[in-house]
Amino acid sequence: MALSDTLCFDVSLARPGFALSMAQSLPLSGITAITGPSGSGKTTLLRVLAGLEPGAHGTVALGAQRLQGQGAFIPPHQRDIGYVFQEPRLFPHLNVADNLAFGAKRRGVGQGRIDEVVQVLDLGPLMTRDIRGLSGGEARRVALGRVLASGPRILFLDEPMTGLDASRKAEILPHIARASHTFDLPALFVSHAQDEVLTLADRVLTVAHGKITGWAAPPARLTGQVIGRSGARAMLALGRDRVPLPLAARIGETWSLALSPDGVLVSDRDPGANSALFSLKARVSACDDAFLTLDVAGQSLCWPRSAALRTVLPDTDLWLSVLNVYARPHAPTRPHRGN
């Protein structure tokens, strides 16, 4: 991986009762989730990288550009980082349109980009609204749009769905995935919610006690195309199967479904009609001690081999009854494992 395609950092910060010391090189592609328990330093890491913690030491380089280190310190407003905070932090004296234009104006980004953001995030109906009249979900969308419109090189998402209920979350999550994809923006996504991480992450970095503890395995994913809608459901084509799913999907989009082992029942015969969202037939194409390689809907799926799957042999058929999916628009980029 070329140096110009990474966010490289080796930083430390000491505060009373808390010390952060993290070094890593993150690829500038797709969505990198940073996850860990509360107080582990996830948010602080983003703040340090953004230049918002004046007490931090060390080096940060975004591609070929050195942001800090060796005597240099580029102030936050000159770092091309789009930072979406936990709270929307919209400017209450400006309406939605002026909030969206705030960063674009200062970073010399044209009206075309703003129009594109408005379209991708579906902000059109909100443009003339006052900030105080927005719902929680709308405010998050405007906050995301404001950052996208400023044309950053990388997106920092600091638990951008804090305080939203499940349905609002389901509304925002696809927008984040679309934004990252449409604007070809790599993102660091801080979250401690497993469902958000499963939905969005192309790779998962774990932190604890102010230190990086490693990479977690990215979720197994299937991709399918949205070929129709009926009511609140989108019809997804997975190979020859047609699967109706409750997604805010647009026809023609490719969606990626993360399957978690907890959300899938695996059986060795056709389960017939059951309460699962859908069932898929899978063929075991290879296996080792830890994983099965499944051929599902023409796609290859790496599946953890639990105790119940000990006796499974290659070239046998299995049925996956999917109880729960973590879906987002657009196919995942190449996952990153290890260093």
Next chain:
Amino acid sequence: MGAAIWLSLKLAVITTAILLVLGLPLAWWLATTRSRIRPMIEALTALPLVLPPTVLGFYLLILMSPNAPLGSAFLSLTGDTLTFSFTGLVIASILYSLPFAVQPMQTAFAAVGPGLMEAAAMLGASRRDAFASVAMPLARRGMLTAGVLTFAHTLGEFGVVLMVGGNIPGQTRVISIEIFAAVETLDYRTAHILSAGLLVLSFVVLTFVYLLNQGKRRGLV
């Protein structure tokens, strides 16, 4: 009587204008700094609230006397003494009304908070830009309150004026001094007119300030 009213208004307008300009950066610094000396600077700023005007006036008189560095510098520059002059009154008023300008602005800036300033920075706004485009518009009610309170407070000052300005018609004889002089000479008519004028004006000004703050609580304005 007309000269006194005119002088008081002139003094209040000039003092308010200077204090808004000087108080703005001070209020911003007090609202945002993490410096350890902040409590001391805050205390210094608030001193005129609790000190008797005579104490403040006494020290100013000493500072501005032609024997002191400040007074002698002014004398050699302008050929005039600072004490018992209108310029001296302006300087005294600035110090005397300082907390009335600084505190409302400081409160307003503190209410803006660091979150929006960080958001502005991450959207490409320099500190100065964020101050002008985010902090100032959001603190405009605090600035208006500061201006109105400073104006009203300066209009009614007495003790400090008497100490450093004396009672020179057209130079330092402001409304409150005129009232004092009128009462001394048993000219109750003048005293009534001026007192009632100040009373009504102060009431109107304070009502305006409280209306402003009520609007803020209700999310209006």
